[in-house]
Amino acid sequence: MPKIIVLPHDTLCPEGAVLEANSGESVLDVALKNGIHIEHACEKSCACTTCHVVIREGFDSLDESDELEDDMLDKAWGLEPESRLSCQAKVADDDLVIEIPKYSLNHAKEDH
């Protein structure tokens, strides 16, 4: 079973976590079922970017993002080359290390 290692995030997961995943599950679903409440304002329909995460290890094991995901990612706060929408990124066979950005798009809007 692949694992998802979640790096510490101040509010969502202060200690970090190691999660068991099944191949084919989305990164978001694995996090949610383990009590890590990554935002998902559009209910996983690839329309909001609040579920943005950065894949620190294992990025290449994931299916490539499609055009819609890329368009949505362009709006994400703190976009990086290894950014993905966690509702769209499906775990493959490799372990992943993910970082949840400090802010989501919603927070960024509230701050400015």
Ligand code: FES
């Ligand atoms: S939950 Fe909205 S894009 Fe992933």
